[in-house]
Amino acid sequence: MAGRQTGDVIVDVRNISLRFGGVKALSDITFDVREHEIRAIIGPNGAGKSSMLNCINGVYQPQEGAISLRGKTFSKMNPHQVAEMGVARTFQNLALFKGMSVLDNIMTGRNLKMKTNLFQQALRWGAAEREETAHRRVVENIIDFLEIQAYRKTPVGKMPYGLQKRVDLGRALAMEPQVLLLDEPMAGMNVEEKQDMSRFILDVNDEFGTTIVLIEHDMGVVMDISDRVVVLDYGRKIGDGSPDEVRNNPDVISAYLGTVH
Amino acid sequence: MGSFLETLFGGLMVGMLYSLIALGFVLIYKASGVFNFAQGAMVLFAALAMARFAEWIPKLTGLEDKFLGNTIAFALAALVMVVLAWLIQKLVLGKLVNQEGITLLMATLGITYFLEGSGQALFGNDIYKIDIGMPKDPIFILDGSFPGGLLVNKEDLYAAVIAAVLVALLAIFFQKTATGRALRAVADDHQAAQSIGIPLDRIWVIVWSVAGIVALVAGVIWGSKLGVQFSLSLVALKALPVVILGGLTSIPGAIIGGLIIGVGEKLSEIYLGPHLGGGIEIWFAYVLALAFLLVRPQGLFGEKIIDRV
Numbered sequence: 001m002a003g004r005q006t007g008d009v010i011v012d013v014r015n016i017s018l019r020f021g022g023v024k025a026l027s028d029i030t031f032d033v034r035e036h037e038i039r040a041i042i043g044p045n046g047a048g049k050s051s052m053l054n055c056i057n058g059v060y061q062p063q064e065g066a067i068s069l070r071g072k073t074f075s076k077m078n079p080h081q082v083a084e085m086g087v088a089r090t091f092q093n094l095a096l097f098k099g100m101s102v103l104d105n106i107m108t109g110r111n112l113k114m115k116t117n118l119f120q121q122a123l124r125w126g127a128a129e130r131e132e133t134a135h136r137r138v139v140e141n142i143i144d145f146l147e148i149q150a151y152r153k154t155p156v157g158k159m160p161y162g163l164q165k166r167v168d169l170g171r172a173l174a175m176e177p178q179v180l181l182l183d184e185p186m187a188g189m190n191v192e193e194k195q196d197m198s199r200f201i202l203d204v205n206d207e208f209g210t211t212i213v214l215i216e217h218d219m220g221v222v223m224d225i226s227d228r229v230v231v232l233d234y235g236r237k238i239g240d241g242s243p244d245e246v247r248n249n250p251d252v253i254s255a256y257l258g259t260v261h
Numbered sequence: 262m263g264s265f266l267e268t269l270f271g272g273l274m275v276g277m278l279y280s281l282i283a284l285g286f287v288l289i290y291k292a293s294g295v296f297n298f299a300q301g302a303m304v305l306f307a308a309l310a311m312a313r314f315a316e317w318i319p320k321l322t323g324l325e326d327k328f329l330g331n332t333i334a335f336a337l338a339a340l341v342m343v344v345l346a347w348l349i350q351k352l353v354l355g356k357l358v359n360q361e362g363i364t365l366l367m368a369t370l371g372i373t374y375f376l377e378g379s380g381q382a383l384f385g386n387d388i389y390k391i392d393i394g395m396p397k398d399p400i401f402i403l404d405g406s407f408p409g410g411l412l413v414n415k416e417d418l419y420a421a422v423i424a425a426v427l428v429a430l431l432a433i434f435f436q437k438t439a440t441g442r443a444l445r446a447v448a449d450d451h452q453a454a455q456s457i458g459i460p461l462d463r464i465w466v467i468v469w470s471v472a473g474i475v476a477l478v479a480g481v482i483w484g485s486k487l488g489v490q491f492s493l494s495l496v497a498l499k500a501l502p503v504v505i506l507g508g509l510t511s512i513p514g515a516i517i518g519g520l521i522i523g524v525g526e527k528l529s530e531i532y533l534g535p536h537l538g539g540g541i542e543i544w545f546a547y548v549l550a551l552a553f554l555l556v557r558p559q560g561l562f563g564e565k566i567i568d569r570v
Binding site: 057059078079080083084088089091095096097098099100104105107108109110111112114116121128131132171172174175 | 438439440441442443445446449450452453454455456457458459460461
């Protein structure tokens with residue numbers, strides 16, 4: 001999208017290779033993400049998109065290469081440490097806390113920001129009470145932002161799929177992340193739901209200045225909202241650039257449509 | 262009618278204690294997917310610690326006040342259980358993250374023998390008394406409605422109240438505190454919990470500590486009733502049918518399952534016993550659980566597991 005101001009490199013992926021036994025999921029992937037940009041990773045099924053995201057998130061540890069966040073390089077990190085560095089994510093197959101209400105689900109996203117200890121909470125000491133109220137206010141803003149006020153107390157397992165996806169996004173937003181990783185945020189949605197989700201993603205990027213890395217299957221949506229696109233196929237990078245550049249890249253066209261003979 | 266109600270009350274009170282032990286299983290299973298075979302050994306270990314601390318404290322410090330002595334002993338025993346939880350997480354389960362359920366089960370089997378052995382080595386292997394001043398005398402209630410009233414064992418009544426209070430406290434802890442919320446989150450989805458920065462390690466230590474303290478309360482109550490001895494660790498076997506009945510993943514299930522087993526045992530002993538030659542109380546719970554497995558394998562409140570084929 002034209003006109004968006006992007007800043008310095010915030011996530012730098014250098015020569016990442018990831019193997020599962022003999023299977024090479026990613027080979028020698030290099031790209032960067034700039035501050036405040038919407039960066040998409042696309043590719044056909046099994047291209048290694050989710051593996052790539054899981055590497056950034058610390059779920060997988062690549063055998064080769066390194067990833068740096070704001071100039072800090074790491075090769076072995078767990079998801080908890082990555083979360084502490086200000087990276088939040090959503091999941092392709094909803095990984096919400098199904099038995100809990102929308103409010104509680106999003107409140108868990110505040111976990112890292114909670115400072116009071118177990119005993120203060122158990123006794124409901126002043127500090128714990130004040131803290132809970134302050135976090136609740138942030139969470140209420142997120143609920144308003146995502147337009148799910150009516151579902152505040154509903155167990156998420158009982159909500160329509162499209163709305164559960166919003167709760168997943170809400171929980172990640174509650175962490176006030178610098179970088180937000182979205183794993184197929186529009187998978188399984190109808191056109192209207194996709195439009196809503198696109199709007200939320202653009203608003204998050206716009207209002208909070210959050211950098212967004214997004215995996216998506218639906219080419220149309222990606223081309224509309226992304227600043228730059230990385231294309232993966234069979235674990236290799238076959239294209240990288242603006243949506244227009246990628247769209248006209250012959251390798252990308254053949255990966256998606258098959259080779260023209 | 263009077264004797265029916267007496268039996269019912271008796272069953273409810275024993276059931277409350279079964280619930281307490283079943284709760285230990287459920288807490289750990291829910292949060293970490295580990296079926297903790299060592300729950301019974303934890304009850305024994307905790308009760309031994311409590312009994313001996315209560316004995317040693319007056320001896321070493323010359324403390325006269327029995328209530329104060331017992332309170333300090335309880336606090337120390339609780340501390341022991343928390344340290345134990347931390348050690349189990351650091352030395353055993355922390356190394357086995359993402360292993361198969363059967364591996365974890367075997368690990369807890371190992372912990373069982375370790376706790377039974379080290380508990381008796383540290384605290385002795387005699388029969389010890391826990392005297393927390395529970396009244397032993399029976400009382401009669403509702404003597405207006407029934408001739409002679411209903412005989413209720415005061416000790417059982419107190420025990421049931423203590424168990425109920427503990428359950429209520431746990432419910433508040435889980436529902437109302439931020440840590441409780443994090444615990445529920447971990448119970449629902451490990452991966453998601455980790456991605457929002459909930460440290461699994463710490464949560465598991467907390468869960469094992471809570472289960473340890475629940476074991477302590479159960480151990481103190483059973484111990485003051487029956488004396489603290491090795492057979493206490495077998496009480497946990499009675500909790501297995503309870504978790505099958507209530508569902509391994511449900512806290513209300515553990516409580517209601519315990520009550521059903523407690524009441525079922527007593528009623529069947531009175532009403533079926535004479536026809537089957539008595540001794541029903543020993544096996545009734547298991548048969549009930551078996552019958553339940555055929556009809557509802559996930560238990561009364563357990564999550565039904567639907568696999569995509």
